[in-house]
Amino acid sequence: MSLVPTELRAPLAVLGRDVQVPLADGAKVGYAALDYAASAPALQRVWDDVAAYAPYYGSVHRGAGYLSQLSTDLFEQSRRTVAEFLDLREGDQVVFTRATTDSLNLLAGAVPAGTRVFAFETEHHASLLPWAHAGLAVTYLRAPRSRAEAVAALDAALAAAPEGPKLLCVTGASNVTGELWPVAELTRTAHRHGARVVLDAAQLAPHHRVSVRELGVDWIAFSGHKIYAPFGAGVLAGRADWLDAAEPYLAGGGATRTVAREADGSVDVQWHTGPARHEAGSPNVIGAYAIASACRALTEAGWDALEAREQELVARLTAGLAEIPQVKVLNLFGAGSARVGVLSFVVEGWNSSHFSAALSAEYGIGVRDGLFCAHPLVRTLLGDEEVAPSECGAPEPSLPGERSLNAIRVSFGAGTPDEHVERFLTAVRELVTDGAAWTYRNEGGRCVAAVQVDRGRRAG
Secondary structure (H helix, E strand, O other), X not given: OOOOOHHHOOOOOEOOOOOEEEOOOOOEEEOEEOEOOOXXXXXXHHHHHHHHHHHHOOOOOOOOOHHHHHHHHHHHHHHHHHXXXXXXXXXXXXXXXXXXXXXXXXXXXXXXXXXXXXXXOOOOHHHHOHHXXXXXXXXXXXXXXXXXXXXXXXXXXXXHOOOOOEEEEEEOEOOOOOEEOOHHHHHHHHHHOOEEEEEEOOOOOOOOOOOHHHHOOOEEEEEHHHOOOOOOOEEEEEOOHHHHHOOOOXXXXXXXXXXXXXXXXXXXXXXXXXXXXXXXXXXXXXHHHHHHHHHHHHHHHOHHHHHHHHHHHHHHHHHHHHOOOOEEEOOOOXXXXXXXXXXXXXXXXXOHHHHHHHHHHHHOEEOEEEOOOOHHHHXXXXXXXXXXXXXXXXXXXXXXXXXXXXXXXXXXXOOOOHHHXXXXXXXXXXXXXXXXXXXXXXXXXXXXXXXXXXOOOOXX
């Protein structure tokens, strides 16, 4: 029995909900978008808000005209809306960026020299790689097999670390398994050792209420395209001191307070403090407004109802896959670990790219296959799993002497109809039981349907 009131059972309206896509046999079916972890569809509410603003578009901060003033007010109000959505502390700031990757690279450039960064090898590449790329010392922690083990591993690593500034980068929810990480406990441990914490909330913010004040993290990063806004904007929010002390992320207009030419021909620059310091150039006003609109829409929909409905879908999905012996769901913390609507798996006897292509070509279901920009984690989770050969092969080329490993990821959220999860489970059962109705070939790196096979099933 559903625990969510009937009037709140309906998914939020998103773009693309009525899109029809072609199947390999020429028929059309409503598209089942189950790749939210990569990019969630934009909320209809967000798109309508952006469309309503578009005629009033103007440059911000320095224009004297009405549209410029209106756009400036809207841009700064969007900043305040995001701050409220994240429950920031007094003195925290919101910097608009291009995405989570951009946010974490910005912070990597602002970290004081001599800082040692700590990150679990289970991180997405966006939070795993920027630190060493910026020339910082990084301690990579092995994949923990429980939340308690994660906290203990961090405690030991920080205790053994040399003196100096320290930073932990950690995800809120895995983009591979969907599992929730013990962010508050890790933050308390980090702070006890004098370390700061940045939270990669790309997969957490679209699914759960996030309070920076309650979690205690020092910074948080997320992307608009994960949280039901269009592509092109993201957020880095949190403490101001390291950001104000750092060189600007980009050099250019908007980041400068004054620029003067000296007698010797050099240029003297005084940079802004605050968000403007790292937002050089004409800012993405529409992107910022879209994020703010998504924040308002999720808040007004009610987090309790959104989370409860999603957990019903998660329970339905995990129970359905558990009934198929050939399916192995990938977990880091155990089969019963709490997760958002993100789940990865492999199917015995199938190459994952082949299986995903069949879901698309024969059922109109969009999932993702590969290593999900989290190569160390996926390879750890797959371990010694044998990867079945297929006419398509794996989408990720292996290194010399290394087997190709890949998995399938299904992900959903506030805009997902119940029917899409049910159709997915039906498709998995049929493919496992009966095989694909088509043979598949590799075409430009993509696995595509080639020749129909008479299986006497799924007619119509």
